[in-house]
Amino acid sequence: MINSSLQNVFSPLRIGPTEVKNRIFSSAHQTSLVREHQPTPELLAYHRERARGGAGAIFLEATAVHPSGLLTPKTLAGYEPAIVDGLSEIRTEVHSHSTRLFVQLFHGGREQIASAPKAPAVAPSAVPTTRFHVEPRALTRAEIQEIIEGYATAAEHMMMAGLDGIEVSSSHAYLPSQFFTRRSNFRTDEYGAEHPLRFLNEIMDAVRERVGDKIAVGCRLALDEMSQSGLSEPECLDFASAVSESLPVDFISFTLGDSATFSGGAFIAPRPRTMPESILARMPQKREGGPVIMATTRVTDIHEAEAAIAAGLADMVGMTRAQIADPHLVRKAQSGERSIPCIGCNVGCIGHYHAGLPIACVMNQATGRETSLPQPTFRPSPAAHGGKRQVAVLGAGVAGMAAAVELASAGQQVTVFEKESEIGGQLRLAGNAPDHQFTWETWRDWQYHLIESLPIKVQLESTIGERDLAEFDDVIDARGAKPYRDERFGGVNNVEIIDAWDFLQNPEHYAADNILISDWGGEPTGLDCVEVLLGRGHTVRYAFGGAMPATNIHYYQQFGYLKRIDVAECEVIPFTQVDAVDGSAVLRGSFSDRVSDLPAGTTKVIIAHGRVPAIDAAQTVGERVGDVDGPRTLEEAALEGYRAARALSN
Known part of the structure; x- marks a missing residue:
């Protein structure tokens, strides 16, 4: 019809x-x-x-x-x-x-x-x-x-x-x-x-x-x-x-x-x-x-x-x-x-x-793999081989939810444990920035639709110990990443150091005058901070390390960012990021190693210097997927969660 x-x-x-x-x-x-x-x-x-x-x-x-x-x-x-x-x-x-x-x-x-x-x-x-x-x-x-x-x-x-x-x-x-x-x-x-x-x-x-x-x-x-x-x-x-x-x-x-x-x-x-x-x-x-x-x-x-x-x-x-x-x-x-x-x-x-790679899709792992993978149906099917299993998924970010959805579609009983009050992990945090808002909201709404449609139990604001995991047949660890925090910045006394994740979580908590953003240049976090500040009507100084900002993202996202920050209110300081020397924050040239003072009047520095796994490898449980196994992108998180779930179900 x-x-x-x-x-x-x-x-x-x-x-x-x-x-x-x-x-x-x-x-x-x-x-x-x-x-x-x-x-x-x-x-x-x-x-x-x-x-x-x-x-x-x-x-x-x-x-x-x-x-x-x-x-x-x-x-x-x-x-x-x-x-x-x-x-x-x-x-x-x-x-x-x-x-x-x-x-x-x-x-x-x-x-x-x-x-x-x-x-x-x-x-x-x-x-x-x-x-x-x-x-x-x-x-x-x-x-x-x-x-x-x-x-x-x-x-x-x-x-x-x-x-x-x-x-x-x-x-x-x-x-x-x-x-x-x-x-x-x-x-x-x-x-x-x-x-x-x-x-x-x-x-x-x-x-x-x-x-x-x-x-x-x-x-x-x-x-x-x-x-x-x-x-x-x-x-x-x-x-x-x-x-x-x-x-x-x-x-x-x-x-x-x-x-x-x-x-x-x-x-x-x-x-x-x-x-x-x-x-x-x-x-x-x-x-x-x-x-x-x-x-x-x-x-x-x-x-x-x-x-x-x-x-x-x-x-x-x-x-x-x-x-x-x-x-x-x-x-x-x-x-x-x-x-x-x-x-x-x-x-x-x-x-x-x-990148010269076969086409794929974060939302559908069968895209580009049609010869080997079926299209997802998101309807529970009878469990294969060993029957229905109880599986715990630690973390409700992109990797954890990809695993949970595939497991539930394969007929497994899934419980997702998430320490925060909302699913999404880093994507939820990124959704506070304008470039990711649509992506985050669309992904979130789809995940809740799937949670309602499939046998997935999500426990928010929940942590779990080894004793609690004993009742589960399998565990997938998808506890994500956290920002890399260089301990040397803890001793800086000439400016206030603000972590980029903290800023994006609550930008209204920080007075935004005289801020410099120091971006290592790998992923979008530093650029997200720039856009949030510009959107709140502030002028911005933006220093990035390397030859190009956000070198790990594709052309079209890069072009969009650079087009939007190419405004009079944003002063770009290329090939440079903030370093700590003798208790003071300074600028260091990425290629020359030349050290110089921060721009006059700088009182706060937002640091976006990469990520590390949220949990040490020795503390992980079951199979590691996504950023807890090494921080990368949205694509690897979704793919690894999906593959781990298929391996458990087949």
């Missing part, structure tokens, strides 16, 4: 020669489930699961049309004939669930992430690009024609593989849109910025000539490049109108961001703090007639998609990260079942891509 509140979402739609069964799609996103530029069984299993989950259409990831357009070593090569067989297998599996399969044809131009040895980068003109620090050379006319032929050849391969459509990537300042503007195009020939759509027009004509009307053909465009040097929303809409009116397209897919700049890059896969509203809040009213309009960027609520379609803002909506978290989002929405939420952390999805 179709959910009546989602009647627009679940209505069919014709896109050129094909019809989709509903209006939710999974947009093109890199999975790294690619070997030697060809599809793999893992890629097939990944998309098969999303088709099983009810998506109306799936767009395969950016697929290069020419060797010079291979963005990374794990980019599909659409120009190679060998790709036809692999994509045919994926198409067969996806079609068996009545889901349509599209692909994105791609050339990054001067935007290149490839590891060494790199091929030379090419672009309309020899203009270096800021974000990836690539120095391209200008394309010759002959090379332009060769790349256009590459699009046509790749499109023909997609048609041979039985795909339903192709999308030419012309967004995010990739090659076609590099011809749009003098920021990247200083040519004086017929492909100059005075003729911004010529290159794209010739691509679309070549593609149409090769595939005709047998498959749908469309274009991905930016709605706004979201950077000072990029295309503004009015300029993007002008280009979209020109494409709609003059190019042979069946659909236009809108997105946000700009790969060429740090500021625009923050909006390619924005975190909730960077972009509280989705792209749907910015969409103009759809024109009558014309191509199908699609939109995707940070849409995680299917009811928001329903409202946008009903209001005529879009015909289809991409819910990509939401389906990374739960590939069965569409099916569950149809039946009224609650889906696994996307918490907006970006850790396993885009974070893994930039």
Whole structure:
């Protein structure tokens, strides 16, 4: 039965020669489930699961049309004939669930992430690009024609593989849109910025000539490049109108961001703090007639998609990260079942891509592992082998709750002991900072839903001794981490030393004038303190050790932080952190070891210098998981809790 509140979402739609069964799609996103530029069984299993989950259409990831357009070593090569067989297998599996399969044809131009040895980068003109620090050379006319032929050849391969459509990537300042503007195009020939759509027009004509009307053909465009040097929303809409009116397209897919700049890059896969509203809040009213309009960027609520379609803002909506978290989002929405939420952390999805790792998800350990792990059901199943066991989980942070949920789903009886008055551990503390508030609240609400749905008993404000554990068959120790406190700072007498965790727990307890934040630069805690102070209207001095703040977090979270602290109220002191020398706090250069006085007037220093396990290894009980076994990230905590629980249950 179709959910009546989602009647627009679940209505069919014709896109050129094909019809989709509903209006939710999974947009093109890199999975790294690619070997030697060809599809793999893992890629097939990944998309098969999303088709099983009810998506109306799936767009395969950016697929290069020419060797010079291979963005990374794990980019599909659409120009190679060998790709036809692999994509045919994926198409067969996806079609068996009545889901349509599209692909994105791609050339990054001067935007290149490839590891060494790199091929030379090419672009309309020899203009270096800021974000990836690539120095391209200008394309010759002959090379332009060769790349256009590459699009046509790749499109023909997609048609041979039985795909339903192709999308030419012309967004995010990739090659076609590099011809749009003098920021990247200083040519004086017929492909100059005075003729911004010529290159794209010739691509679309070549593609149409090769595939005709047998498959749908469309274009991905930016709605706004979201950077000072990029295309503004009015300029993007002008280009979209020109494409709609003059190019042979069946659909236009809108997105946000700009790969060429740090500021625009923050909006390619924005975190909730960077972009509280989705792209749907910015969409103009759809024109009558014309191509199908699609939109995707940070849409995680299917009811928001329903409202946008009903209001005529879009015909289809991409819910990509939401389906990374739960590939069965569409099916569950149809039946009224609650889906696994996307918490907006970006850790396993885009974070893994930039690390060259297979896609994953903190909220769903089966993501990217579909060939070996089943999708979670969160319904108790009969206990395997030895029957139901009594399991104690020590700590209700991310690792402990991941273990508890998996154990309870496997039919075990679980009791979670938590010394604090709330679940969440470090994530709860981080939720006091604006960058993590959405992540924390979404995770917390989902955990309480699971606690109510599964046989999990949680005892808050509770500690447990060895005698109490005797009644349990197994124990998982997930007691987390605590801040590293350098004992030398206890003797400092020239300023007040405040631990970052204490500050984030109760920022209102600390007078915030004349504060310096000293951040070791590994994880976000120091930056969180900066944001809390800025949000309370204070000026901030921020010193970070190393070459970059928060080096252990992914690009998109980094970009968001640095964009928000790049304000007059924040004085940044790079490559420096606070040290203690002869009873006084001083600044020490990270590379030079040069010592200098604290800035004049400093009365308080907030210290964020890393973490250590909350319990010594000798004091742990049972199997250690997460930060108690060594502080790391949200991802390792969730994965280790899950794996330990599966090992006990199988």
